Amino acid sequence: MTLGPAGALKYMLAPYGKGMLGKGSYSIVYRATEEGSGRTVAIKKSRVSNLVKRPTLRHEARLLELLKGQAAIPAVYGYGQLEHFEYMSMELLGSSVAELRKDDAGVTVKTVIRIMDQALAVLEHIHSLGIVHRDIKPENFLFALDDPSTIKLIDFGISKPFSRDKSTALKKYDPLKERRHIVGTLYWASLNSHNGEDLAPRDDIESLAFVGFFLLRGNLPWKPRPRMESQLRSQEIVRAMKAACSGPDLSAGFPKEFGELLTYSRSLAYDELPGHGALRKSFSSLADGLGLSLDGGPFDWTPCYPQTTNPIPDEPTVSVPDEDEDGGGDDGLGEDSYYGTDVDIWDRQGERDKDLTLPAEKEAELDSVIPLIEEVQRD
Incomplete structure (x- = not known):
């Protein structure tokens, strides 16, 4: 089975606790296997409501697709928004x-x-x-x-x-x-x-x-x-x-x-x-x-x-x-300025900063070439 831009992608995550590669201020990264191709990828998962119009990972997937072609830009394989979470699959790195x-x-x-x-x-x-x-x-x-x-x-x-x-x-x-x-x-x-x-x-x-x-x-x-x-x-x-x-x-x-x-x-x-x-x-x-x-x-x-x-x-x-x-703080290392904002968004179902938005025609163009993630399963 070939999974290309026209087909939906499915992934199998490693068992809970074994496949996590890292944790950031707004997402968790897992190791996963792509169904059909067997390719090992990194899956980035972030909590978000379907009502949020500018989800973090969709924005990131669009930018990776826009910037692709340079040696230091990792490949993005797919994006999907399912229930309370969004997912982006990308090149597994060291x-x-x-x-x-x-x-x-x-x-x-x-x-x-x-x-x-x-x-x-x-x-x-x-x-x-x-x-x-x-x-x-x-x-x-x-x-x-x-x-x-x-x-x-x-x-x-x-x-x-x-x-x-x-x-x-x-x-x-x-x-x-x-x-x-x-x-x-x-x-x-x-x-x-x-x-x-x-x-x-x-x-x-x-x-x-x-x-x-x-x-x-x-x-x-x-x-x-x-x-x-x-x-x-x-x-x-x-x-x-x-x-x-x-x-x-x-x-x-x-x-x-x-x-x-x-x-x-x-x-x-x-x-x-x-x-x-x-x-x-x-x-x-x-x-x-x-x-x-x-x-x-x-x-x-x-x-x-x-x-x-x-x-x-x-x-x-x-x-x-x-x-x-x-209130109490922390050392600030590893966090970005949207840490508190994104948590706020989950609660109030608002929108992220409009300044982060690409032109509408560019967003539509990029969305049309990024394969959709249909389902993410655990083995």
């Missing part, structure tokens, strides 16, 4: 960059350069098609199962089209005053996100710079926050720390190209597309100067323990009004 980094160690400069090169290539592809990812972090770079020299970028649930209209940049909010979470993941979010500004390609580049520093150093000056600290206090403290850290500060003891990446990202205007090619060339030249080959092959995850300096010796003091009303 470990993430975050998982392969050992303990609190750094990794080799060669490995980080290779990651930067592939990440910049996929971001150039995404940005050229008018999309900003908005949640760049080590957990979202996974390795292809059939090619350990290739990384894939995942989690497009809060990705969105970006506007080149400068007036959009003026529409901002005060996360502290309005008691709202920032967009993205606290540890990796750009300063613009902390300041409540609409995100653009420059912000993906800034988050990528943080990833590079983290891998080189084994740490960043803003540590994971105490679990019982309020989200607003965590946001303010991390914002102050990021603002105090320049590219040269964070790259002290490492090649200057990594610091220049952060400096460059912060110099871009809202409507300015990054020079991805020039950035890749900079890292390629760095590799040549160090006598490193960036050809394929498995990545080197040998632990490194560099002597790093902390440009922020003391934690900044911040004032958060009515902090007790915010």
Whole structure:
């Protein structure tokens, strides 16, 4: 039996507790077998009512279909909405960059350069098609199962089209005053996100710079926050720390190209597309100067323990009004800004942010080529 775009897909999930691959802020990922083809896939499952007009996984499936064709974009095989849940089947991938980094160690400069090169290539592809990812972090770079020299970028649930209209940049909010979470993941979010500004390609580049520093150093000056600290206090403290850290500060003891990446990202205007090619060339030249080959092959995850300096010796003091009303928080790692929103949606049957919506004609076009998932069973 052949299951193509015109046919419905059926999947058999592994027994409960054995097939779960991961759990995010709005979904759970399982290993499953596709009926008919026998293909092993990853099934992403998210709770959603049939009344919700912009379900998270439908949006993500559309974006993956729109972006397909670049080496770092995982394949999407199907989408379906059944009863109280929606499902997306996609390419099964391996470990993430975050998982392969050992303990609190750094990794080799060669490995980080290779990651930067592939990440910049996929971001150039995404940005050229008018999309900003908005949640760049080590957990979202996974390795292809059939090619350990290739990384894939995942989690497009809060990705969105970006506007080149400068007036959009003026529409901002005060996360502290309005008691709202920032967009993205606290540890990796750009300063613009902390300041409540609409995100653009420059912000993906800034988050990528943080990833590079983290891998080189084994740490960043803003540590994971105490679990019982309020989200607003965590946001303010991390914002102050990021603002105090320049590219040269964070790259002290490492090649200057990594610091220049952060400096460059912060110099871009809202409507300015990054020079991805020039950035890749900079890292390629760095590799040549160090006598490193960036050809394929498995990545080197040998632990490194560099002597790093902390440009922020003391934690900044911040004032958060009515902090007790915010309730207990957590470290913010692994969550995106739609965590609370999506839970809210399940309760009130409302709609997700309209800004995440692609043009109606593009959504219809993409929906017509994504096979439907008819049924998901457990063995």
